[in-house]
Amino acid sequence: MGLQGPLCTQYLWERLGAGNGSAARQGGGCANGSGSAKQEEELETLVAHWNLYLNLAGFLVGLFSVTLLGPWSDSAGRRPALVLASLGMALQAAIFLAVMSLRLPVAWLLLGRILSGLSGDYNLILAASFAYAADVSDRRGRTFRVAILEACLGLAGMGASLLGGQWRHAQGYAAPFWLALSASLAAALYAAVCLRESVAPRRPARLLTLRHYASVLHLYAPGARGWEWRKLLLYSLAFFLVVSVHFGASDLLVLYELSTPLCWGSQLIGYGSAAHYLAYLSSLLGLRLLQTCLEDGWVAEAGLLSNVLGLGTIALASTTPLMFTGYGLLFLSMTVTPVIRSKLSRLVDEKEQGALFAAVACVEGLCSLVATGVFNSLYPASLSFMKGFPFLFGAVILLVPAAIIGWIEIQDSKPDYSHFADMPGPLQEAEQ
Template sequence: MAAEPSPPPAAPPQPPGRRPALPAVEPLLFLATLCVGLQGPLATQYLWDRLGAERGYHGHNGSGSAGCGNSSAGADPLRQEVEALVSHWNLYINLGGFFVSLFSVTLLGPWSDSVGRRPALILPTAGLALQTATYLLVMYLELHVAYFLLGRILSGLTGDYNLILASSFAYVADTSERRARTFRVAVLEACLGTAGMVASIGGGQWRRAQGYVNPFWLAFAASLAATLYAALCLRESVRQRKPARLFTLSHYKAVYRLYTAPEHPSARWKLILYSLAFFLLVTVHFGSKDLYVLYELGFPLCWASDLIGYGSAANYLAYLSSLAGLRLLQLCLADTWVAEIGLISNIAGLVVISLATTTPLMFTGYGVLFLSMAATPVIRSKLSKLVSEAEQGALFASVACVQGLCSLVATGVFNSLYPATLHFMRGFPFLFGAIILLIPAAIIGWIEIWDSKHDYNAFQDAAPSPAKD
C-alpha cells in the first residue's frame, strides 16, 4: 500500500503586523528622484541663460567663452549681477515651494497613517508631473521665469518631494525588522544616489546636445511613471486602515503628541535631540546642494554643462559609497560611530570645496564626501526605533515636517549668504556648513555616551550584592 504523501512544510511564521513580500517602494523613489534630479541643475542653468540674455550678458554659463577664463572675469560687475540674480530667483522659487509643502506634508503624512501610504505617494508624484509640465510651458512659450514659482507652489500643495521621501521611509518602516532597519533605510537612500547620478550625467550631456526641452520631457515621463506605479503596482503597507478626514487639526496634533507624550520620558528628549541633529545635517545638505551648480558656473571654475553633470554625479555617488561603507563599518562599529565617521567625511569635504579654485580640487572635495550620507539613515533608523509600530506614520510625518523646515531654512540662509559673501570668499557658505555640522556630531556622540553610562548603571543595580559573613 503506497504511503500517503507528506503534507507540505508549513510556512515560517511572519512577524505580527507585517505583510510579507510587498512590492518594493524603491522603483517609485528612483523615478521621482530622477525627475527632481533632472530639473534641479537644468533649471538653474536655464535661469542663468534667460536672465543673462535679458541683461545682455553673453558669457554662456561657464562654457569657456570670453569673460570667464581670465582673471578680470571675477570682477565683472555684469556677471556678478547675473550670478546674484539667479541665486535670488532660486531663493524665491524654493522658498515658495517649501513654505507651502511644510504645511501640506504635516497634513498628509499623519493622514496616511489612517488611510494608507498609497494616497500619500500618488498625490505628490502627480504634483511633480504638474510642476514639470509648468516648466515645459515656460520654455515653450518663453513665459516669465516667475512661472517657475507657480509650478513649485502647485507641487508643494500636494506634498512635494518631501512627502514622497516621508511616505517611502514610512513604507520601509512598515515592512522591515528593527534589527535590519538601518540598512533598509540606507538602501532606500542609495536609490536617491543612483537616480541622481543618472539624472546628472544624462541631463548635462543631453542639455549640451539638444537644449533644455528634451531632458524636461524625460522628467515629465518619470513623474508620470512614478504616479502610475503608486496607483497600479504598489500594495498597501498599513494593515488596519480606517477612513479619516483630511482637513482636520488632529493630524497636526498627532505630530505634536509624538514629542510631548511618548511611551518613555527619556524617549522624548532623544526624539528632540535626534530631530535637531537631523535638522542641522539636512539643512547643510540642502543648502550646499543648492549652491554647487552656481558655484561651479562662476569664476574661477567656469564649468560647462557637461562638467556640471559630472560634478552632480560625483556628489550623488556619495549615496552609493556611503551604503557600502555603512555595511562594512556595521561589522565592527555601532551605528552611532558609523554616523560620526560620516559626519567627519562631510565636514572635511565641505572644507575642501570651500577652498576649491581648480577643477581637480573641486572633484577632490566631492571624493572626500564619499561617506557623507552615512549619518542620515542612522538617524532615521534611531528615530523609528524610539516609537511603537503603531506610531510610525506620525513619526515620519514629523520627520517630513523637519525636512520641509530644513529646505525652508537652507534656501533662505545659503542662497542669501552666497551673494553676500562673493566679494571676500566665494566658498564661505560651504565652510559655514562644515562648522554647523560639528553640532550634530556632538549631539549624536553625547546621546551614545549617555546611553552607555545608563546601561552600565542599570547593569550594576541588577548585579547581586555580595553575601555578608
C-alpha cells in the same frame, strides 16, 4: 528631481543673463570680453535669489500639506499619498516645461512649485517611502533598509546628472523635462497599480482634520517617555542641521561651478553632480561594512567627518581636480541621515510611522527654508572676500550634530545603574 535641479539653475543663469545684458554664455562657463566681473557677480546674485524664491514657494506650502498627508497615510495607506505627491511633481514638471518652451516669464516657475507643494511635493514622497520601509522591516535591519532607499536617490540622481548635462548640451532644456514629466507620471501609475499596500488593515480616515496635525505634535510632547523624548528632540535637531547644510551646499554647487575660477560648462557640471550623487552609493557600501564593527551612531560620526573634510576642500577649490577631490572626500557623507531616520523610527510606536516621517519631512521642509535663506544670502555677501565661505560655514555647523550624536552614543553605552540611585541606603533605612 535630479534632472530638474541643476538644469533649472542653468536655465535661470542663461535666461536672466540674457534679460539683464550680462554675458552669460550658453552652456555655462565664464564670459570673456564684454562680460565684466561686476556683471557676472550681479548675475550670480540674481540667480541665487531666484533659487531662494522657488524653494520658499514650494516648501512653505509643503510644510503644511506634508504634516496633513503623512499622518493621514497611517490610516488611509501609503499608496494614496505616493500617488498624490507624484502627480504634483508631474504638474510642476509640466509648468516648467511650458515656461522653457513658450518663453513665459520665469515667475511662472513659482506656480509649479506652489502646486507641487500643495500635493506634498518631494518631501511627501520621501515621508511615505520611508514610512513604507519602516512598515515592512524589523528594527534590527531598518537602518540598512533606509540606507538602500537613500542609495536609490543617489543612483537616480547620478544617472540624471550624467544624462542631463549631455542631453541639455545636445537638445536644450525641453527634452530632459519631458523625461521628468514622464517619470513622475510613471511613479504615480506604479504606486496606484503595482505597489502592495503596507498599512493593514486600512481604516477610513478624514483628510481635512486638525487631528493629523495633533498626531505630529503629540510625538514631541514630553509625556512620560523621559530619555526617549530627549533623544527624539536631539536627533531631530541633529537631522535639521545635517540636512540644512546638505541642502544649502547643494543649492550653491552649480552656481559655484559655473562662475570664476572654475568656469565649468554643462558637461562638467553633469559630471560634478554625478560625483556628488555617487556619495549615496559609496555611503551604502561604507554603512554595510562599518556596521560589522561599529554601532550605528559611530557610523554617523564617520559620515560627519567625511562631510566636514569634503566641504572644507570644496570651499578652497580653485581648480577642477581640487573640486573633484572635494567630491571624493564626501564618500561617506550620506551615512548620517539613514542612521538618524532609523533611530527616530525606533523611538515611536509602529502605528506612528507615518506621523513620524511626516514630522521628519516637515523638518526637511524647514531645512530647505532655512538653508536657502541662509546659504543663498550668504553666497552673494561673501563673494568679495571668499567665494567658498558658505561651504566652510556648513563644515563648521556640522560639528554640532557630531557632538550631539557622540554624546547620545556615550550615554546609551553606559551601564544603567540609575535605578539603584532611587533605592534607600542602609543608613536611610535605619533612620526610617
